Amino acid sequence: METQVKLTKLAACAGCGAKVGAGTLAALLDGFKTRTDPRLVVGYDKSDDACVYVVNDDTALISTTDFFPPIVDDPFLYGQIAAANALSDVYAMGGEPKLALNLLCTTEAMTKEVVQEILRGGYDKAYEAGAIIAGGHTIQGAEPLYGLAVTGFVHPEKVLTNSAARPGDALILTKPLGVGVLTTAAKAGLVEDAVMARVYRQMATLNKAARDVLVDFAVHSCTDVTGFGLLGHSYEMAQGSGCTIHLRADSIPYHPESLELADMGFLPAGAYRNREYAKVRAAAGISRAMQDLCYDPQTSGGLLFALPEGQAGACLARLEGAAIVGYVTEPDDSPLILE
Amino acid sequence: MKQLDARGLSCPEPVIMIRQAMQSGDAAYEMTVDNHAAKENVTRYAEHQGYTVTVRQEGGDYTLTMQK
Numbered sequence: 551m552e553t554q555v556k557l558t559k560l561a562a563c564a565g566c567g568a569k570v571g572a573g574t575l576a577a578l579l580d581g582f583k584t585r586t587d588p589r590l591v592v593g594y595d596k597s598d599d600a601c602v603y604v605v606n607d608d609t610a611l612i613s614t615t616d617f618f619p620p621i622v623d624d625p626f627l628y629g630q631i632a633a634a635n636a637l638s639d640v641y642a643m644g645g646e647p648k649l650a651l652n653l654l655c656t657t658e659a660m661t662k663e664v665v666q667e668i669l670r671g672g673y674d675k676a677y678e679a680g681a682i683i684a685g686g687h688t689i690q691g692a693e694p695l696y697g698l699a700v701t702g703f704v705h706p707e708k709v710l711t712n713s714a715a716r717p718g719d720a721l722i723l724t725k726p727l728g729v730g731v732l733t734t735a736a737k738a739g740l741v742e743d744a745v746m747a748r749v750y751r752q753m754a755t756l757n758k759a760a761r762d763v764l765v766d767f768a769v770h771s772c773t774d775v776t777g778f779g780l781l782g783h784s785y786e787m788a789q790g791s792g793c794t795i796h797l798r799a800d801s802i803p804y805h806p807e808s809l810e811l812a813d814m815g816f817l818p819a820g821a822y823r824n825r826e827y828a829k830v831r832a833a834a835g836i837s838r839a840m841q842d843l844c845y846d847p848q849t850s851g852g853l854l855f856a857l858p859e860g861q862a863g864a865c866l867a868r869l870e871g872a873a874i875v876g877y878v879t880e881p882d883d884s885p886l887i888l889e
Numbered sequence: 890m891k892q893l894d895a896r897g898l899s900c901p902e903p904v905i906m907i908r909q910a911m912q913s914g915d916a917a918y919e920m921t922v923d924n925h926a927a928k929e930n931v932t933r934y935a936e937h938q939g940y941t942v943t944v945r946q947e948g949g950d951y952t953l954t955m956q957k
Contacts, residue, residue, distance in 0.1 A: 821926075
């Protein structure tokens with residue numbers, strides 16, 4: 551749909567590229583007094599995708615939120631992408647979303663129709679996910695923002711944290727990289743519409759199908775690849791699991807157009823924050839552009855999960871567009887190796 | 890040498906600016922930026938175009954000299 555005001559022009563940075571760095575967050579919260587509860591099995595200290603609170607023997611509650619400025623000018627698509635991204639944190643914990651609340655910030659430049667289209671995109675994805683948007687909160691501010699606070703459920707014994715990968719696991723990534731680079735280069739008019747249409751479609755795709763496949767396997771650990779990029783989220787998984795993660799550069803899926811654009815310097819600022827955060831040992835011969843893609847912040851990226859190597863082939867066969875990107879070993883001198 | 894000031898601009902604007910400037914095909918350009926991402930991105934673009942880049946830091950500003 552055509553809009554009078556380009557949504558992305560109202561925002562300083564796009565999508566998950568706006569995410570504050572992981573190190574910055576940890577420093578901000580350091581030393582705060584917090585209550586402890588044994589039922590809170592995943593809390594902030596785990597740097598996970600969502601928190602998990604065990605209600606009873608059969609039910610654990612997953613709670614999460616995510617929102618960001620417009621990554622695309624089409625308001626319906628923006629709403630879809632922001633909602634898919636927020637819902638993804640529930641899937642990354644192995645759960646199913648049930649309730650959601652809208653979080654919306656509008657600006658004076660946005661018409662009623664634009665605001666309505668953003669919300670329609672959010673409702674569309676929540677419906678597809680089987681979740682109910684039961685309310686929300688809207689304010690007016692300097693920059694558009696949209697996202698959801700999502701509540702989901704999972705069996706307490708089937709919670710998938712990002713800190714439980716084991717030596718001998720293979721790692722599968724379910725969506726190709728390059729989203730941050732392509733949306734940045736698109737602002738310079740260097741990406742064809744057909745390519746961006748493919749990228750937007752990918753971002754609006756729920757991680758539901760991937761989650762529904764991986765629960766059929768003995769998956770040990772799972773996260774979704776978003777603002778911290780593949781290397782940032784892999785680094786968290788490696789650190790949390792006390793293992794070393796090896797990523798094979800030649801197996802990592804990416805949008806083919808993104809590699810040269812990364813080499814040309816069309817990287818969002820978040821890629822450099824991720825580079826500061828996730829220390830990786832990269833083998834000689836891996837190009838700077840390929841490394842940059844691995845640090846590229848992804849908006850509504852795929853799931854990254856670890857499962858026994860012997861199950862990886864059968865799992866992969868049921869996932870469209872996924873790839874085995876690496877493996878897990880006992881801790882090496884570096885938690886993360888790009889080889 | 891062509892001088893460009895990209896301070897106050899966030900990515901990808903500094904890269905768009907150097908890309909437009911380099912269409913003149915000069916042998917040398919100098920650009921000042923005020924953030925790490927812009928310094929890195931302009932360096933990547935210039936190197937991709939076959940320029941050698943040297944960086945001088947003064948306070949929070951980086952001045953990039955790009956030569957063929």
